[in-house]
Amino acid sequence: MLELKNITFRVNDDGVERGIIHNLSLPIPNGKLVVITGPNGGGKSTLARLIAGIEKPAAGQILWNGTDITEWSVTDRAKAGIAFAFQQPVRFKGLQVFDLLRLASGKQLRMAEACEYLARVGLCARDYIDREVNASLSGGELKRIEIATVLARNAELTIFDEPEAGIDLWSFQNLIEVFREMRETVKDRSILIISHQERILNIADQLVVLKDGRLSASGAKDEILPELIGTASAVPDCRKNSQGKGGDAEC
Amino acid sequence: MLKLDEVQMRLLREVADLHKVPEGAYNIRSNSQSAGRNSTANIEITSKQDVSGLEIRIKPGTKHESVHIPVVMTESGLKETVYNDFYIGEDADVVIVAGCGIDNCGNQDSQHDGIHRFFVGKNAHIRYVEKHYGSGDGKGKRILNPVTEVYQEENSSVEMEMVQIKGVDDTNRTTLAELAAGAKLVVRERLMTHGKQNAISTYSVKLNGEGASADVVSRSVARDDSYQKFDAKLLGNAPCSGHTECDSIIMDHGRILAVPGLEANDVDAALVHEAAIGKIAGDQIIKLMTLGLTEQEAEEQIINGFLK
Numbered sequence: 001m002l003e004l005k006n007i008t009f010r011v012n013d014d015g016v017e018r019g020i021i022h023n024l025s026l027p028i029p030n031g032k033l034v035v036i037t038g039p040n041g042g043g044k045s046t047l048a049r050l051i052a053g054i055e056k057p058a059a060g061q062i063l064w065n066g067t068d069i070t071e072w073s074v075t076d077r078a079k080a081g082i083a084f085a086f087q088q089p090v091r092f093k094g095l096q097v098f099d100l101l102r103l104a105s106g107k108q109l110r111m112a113e114a115c116e117y118l119a120r121v122g123l124c125a126r127d128y129i130d131r132e133v134n135a136s137l138s139g140g141e142l143k144r145i146e147i148a149t150v151l152a153r154n155a156e157l158t159i160f161d162e163p164e165a166g167i168d169l170w171s172f173q174n175l176i177e178v179f180r181e182m183r184e185t186v187k188d189r190s191i192l193i194i195s196h197q198e199r200i201l202n203i204a205d206q207l208v209v210l211k212d213g214r215l216s217a218s219g220a221k222d223e224i225l226p227e228l229i230g231t232a233s234a235v236p237d238c239r240k241n242s243q244g245k246g247g248d249a250e251c
Numbered sequence: 252m253l254k255l256d257e258v259q260m261r262l263l264r265e266v267a268d269l270h271k272v273p274e275g276a277y278n279i280r281s282n283s284q285s286a287g288r289n290s291t292a293n294i295e296i297t298s299k300q301d302v303s304g305l306e307i308r309i310k311p312g313t314k315h316e317s318v319h320i321p322v323v324m325t326e327s328g329l330k331e332t333v334y335n336d337f338y339i340g341e342d343a344d345v346v347i348v349a350g351c352g353i354d355n356c357g358n359q360d361s362q363h364d365g366i367h368r369f370f371v372g373k374n375a376h377i378r379y380v381e382k383h384y385g386s387g388d389g390k391g392k393r394i395l396n397p398v399t400e401v402y403q404e405e406n407s408s409v410e411m412e413m414v415q416i417k418g419v420d421d422t423n424r425t426t427l428a429e430l431a432a433g434a435k436l437v438v439r440e441r442l443m444t445h446g447k448q449n450a451i452s453t454y455s456v457k458l459n460g461e462g463a464s465a466d467v468v469s470r471s472v473a474r475d476d477s478y479q480k481f482d483a484k485l486l487g488n489a490p491c492s493g494h495t496e497c498d499s500i501i502m503d504h505g506r507i508l509a510v511p512g513l514e515a516n517d518v519d520a521a522l523v524h525e526a527a528i529g530k531i532a533g534d535q536i537i538k539l540m541t542l543g544l545t546e547q548e549a550e551e552q553i554i555n556g557f558l559k
Contacts, residue, residue: 052541054537054541073540074537074540074541075540075543075544075545075546078540078541078542078543079543083541084541086534086538086541089538090532090534090535090537090538092535092553092556093470093498093556093557094470094553094555094556094557094558094559095552095553095556095557096556099552099556100542103539103542103543103544103552104542106542106543149542153542
């Protein structure tokens with residue numbers, strides 16, 4: 001179980017300190033799919049990066065299964081069972097899709113297993129397994145590969161930072177299925193998704209609304225969601241995608 | 252009969268992936284002596300009479316055969332210049348594996364300068380693999396200064412893979428090529444320098460015939476206090492196409508100089524040069540750290556992938 005206690009995070013904008021997260025406390029229980037939503041600039045992605053260890057808080061504590069991991073490195077948190085899917089996946093010249101999946105799995109990954117992860121995100125394994133994770137891949141392909149690497153982590157806590165950003169309509173539907181499947185097998189694990197897509201909010205157990213770096217609402221989906229419908233915290237659909245362009249059209 | 256010790260066998264594995272006597276034609280040179288040689292019905296290897304080196308003659312039409320000519324040096328202080336000429340007959344299709352490994356445990360410099368000339372007949376295709384490797388903890392330097400000259404007749408094609416990943420202190424590589432009509436040259440160079448190593452790689456490719464094409468791509472990593480210079484010049488003397496690319500990762504106090512050189516002497520010569528030098532992107536390291544790798548392990552994976 002993950003617990004955030006009185007987390008504060010600031011950035012330095014040209015010598016001026018600006019608060020992004022203000023004294024935020026939040027438990028993420030095991031066995032739940034939690035979605036953090038809220039308007040843009042509310043601190044959602046920052047919170048995800050704080051949990052993964054990419055950013056360090058100015059104050060507060062992060063507890064993981066009772067242990068204070070606030071000062072732990074990204075690597076140590078990953079080894080302790082925290083996985084993180086980037087909003088903007090990283091490109092690598094030379095590293096192949098299989099390499100990333102192998103590194104993510106942390107073991108001698110068999111080809112058949114690697115192909116299974118790709119199939120789960122709707123990619124034909126034969127076409128992608130040997131591809132370099134470089135600029136030859138489209139934004140949508142990269143995003144699906146990013147999600148496949150996180151599935152290969154098989155972690156106790158998996159964080160997705162705006163998983164819908166940059167993927168096409170077909171992939172979006174596929175993505176919902178991936179989350180549904182993860183949720184069914186979640187048991188004593190947790191899934192944390194940063195999103196403001198209504199359909200993702202709909203499959204959550206719990207919703208957290210973050211506004212201006214503060215907790216604006218938190219609770220069971222059925223209690224919170226009705227209040228969010230029609231606001232920037234619950235966008236009904238991928239508008240651009242619904243024009244049927246496919247490809248790289250962004251949500 | 253091959254008589255090689257453990258160190259020599261290790262060098263052979265590094266530079267030519269050889270675990271035993273290779274199939275087909277070969278000449279293994281060890282400490283300036285021939286440690287074994289074999290010619291085949293189609294590939295004849297003979298010693299030069301006037302200077303140190305070999306003449307390798309491949310009969311026209313020879314297909315699916317290979318030539319291995321690795322060099323290993325384990326005596327400190329050896330300096331040699333070797334002239335190897337390859338005559339590749341028309342329509343032949345062969346693989347040539349060269350490479351040099353130096354193990355220098357002494358205090359004197361060891362140096363091998365291989366001058367390779369390729370005369371590639373019409374419609375012939377060769378794949379040439381050259382790996383350089385150094386080891387040993389002596390103060391003596393390990394120096395390799397290869398010169399590769401390629402003369403391609405009409406519609407021939409040459410693929411060259413040049414690899415130097417570790418242990419060579421000083422290298423000055425020169426590659427010269429002249430291509431007739433329809434000839435194609437593809438070069439893939441991979442280089443990593445560390446410590447105080449110096450590596451200079453100079454290319455001059457003349458595209459002399461209509462439809463000739465060249466694609467010269469170098470990927471390199473400069474670590475510690477090492478220095479690299481990549482100087483690639485393409486001359487388009489006919490309707491032709493040429494592309495050179497230098498893609499480098501710089502680390503620590505490494506230095507890299509990329510010198511683009513394109514000279515078009517024909518209005519239908521299409522020549523392109525690309526060069527990029529930069530350190531490993533921070534988000535690449537962070538991504539691999541989120542998979543459980545340490546910062547150092549992440550860097551190694553990124554470099555290994557880049558040079559693969």
